[in-house]
Amino acid sequence: MAYSPFDSLAKTGGHPIIFRSQGSRVYSSLGYLFCLGLFLTTIVESKYSSIENFAFNALTLLIAASVYLGIQRPALVFSDLALAVRNPFTTTILDWSQVSDVDTKFVLNINSELGIIKCWAAAGPSRSQHRAIHPSELRGFHQQGGGIKASGSPRSDSGAAAQIARIYMQKRGSFEESAIASEIKVSNLAKFLYAALVLAVIASHLIAYA
Numbered sequence: 030m031a032y033s034p035f036d037s038l039a040k041t042g043g044h045p046i047i048f049r050s051q052g053s054r055v056y057s058s059l060g061y062l063f064c065l066g067l068f069l070t071t072i073v074e075s076k077y078s079s080i081e082n083f084a085f086n087a088l089t090l091l092i093a094a095s096v097y098l099g100i101q102r103p104a105l106v107f108s109d110l111a112l113a114v115r116n117p118f119t120t121t122i123l124d125w126s127q128v129s130d131v132d133t134k135f136v137l138n139i140n141s142e143l144g145i146i147k148c149w150a151a152a153g154p155s156r157s158q159h160r161a162i163h164p165s166e167l168r169g170f171h172q173q174g175g176g177i178k179a180s181g182s183p184r185s186d187s188g189a190a191a192q193i194a195r196i197y198m199q200k201r202g203s204f205e206e207s208a209i210a211s212e213i214k215v216s217n218l219a220k221f222l223y224a225a226l227v228l229a230v231i232a233s234h235l236i237a238y239a
Contacts, residue, residue, distance in 0.1 A: 034214060035106060035113045035120050042108025046193055049104045050150055050186050060096035064089050084233035091230050094223060103149035105137075105190060107197050111209045114139065116149045118223075120214045125201035127211050131194045133187040139194070143211055151190035 039045045050056075067089040071082045098117040106113035112128065114121040127142040137151035 033120075034122050034212070035104070035115050038108055038111055038113045038122065038209075039106045042106065042110040042113075044109050046107040047104060048107065048150060048190050048193065050100070050152065053100050053103070053150070057096050057101040060100065061093060064093040064096070067092070078237070080233065080237045084230070084237040087226065087230045087233050091226050094226060098219070098223070099149070105148055105150050107193050109197070109200065111211075112139065112194065112197070114146050114148050114150075116147070118216050118220050120216075121146050121212070122209065122214075123211050124209045125198060128194075128198060128201075131191050131198075133185075133191050135187075137187045137190045137194070141211070143213060148187075148190065151186045153187045154185040 039047055068086065071077065071085050077085065102115060102117060104115045106115075111125060112123045114123070121143070123139065123141050123143065123146070128139060129142075130140040132138050132140070133151075133153060135147075135153050137148040139146040139148065
């Protein structure tokens with residue numbers, strides 16, 4: 030099995046918290062069920078040609094891959110030693126000493142020496158979620174502004190992740206192990222395969238329906 034810095038930190042980082050979007054399991058399950066329905070359609074329906082079935086199945090596979098990369102895969106690991114951010118095509122490991130601040134504009138943003146790392150697993154609230162946050166929840170955090178942004182509310186994914194990050198930032202330096210090397214690991218193979226799948230979908234649909 031290939032080495033995973035994300036899984037390694039979750040096992041050895043000390044007091045780990047694995048964070049995922051609140052609806053990631055539900056949304057990914059619904060996405061896979063939708064793809065299964067599309068796949069079964071090509072089996073039940075016999076009126077399609079071979080190239081049409083190929084094009085349809087390629088599109089189904091692309092949707093399933095997008096669900097995995099965009100919804101199921103993104104996650105965060107908060108630990109005493111470091112922070113791990115797993116996005117669709119990258120895994121970032123950050124020693125807490127290299128994290129300067131966090132903010133919640135659209136998603137959780139980690140300001141670090143490696144740049145600003147955007148966390149797909151901790152998105153800000155949608156418009157409906159904005160309305161669901163009661164004004165009383167937002168008061169008392171900032172004296173001048175009279176409240177906090179909805180994206181900073183602990184009820185939102187971005188706000189909850191930011192609260193956890195700040196707790197670990199306050200404790201940084203208390204872990205006795207040596208500092209960890211920060212890195213951004215890019216999965217070029219995943220990028221290549223996803224791009225190839227997109228091209229296969231486009232080409233097969235052009236051939237099937239030209």
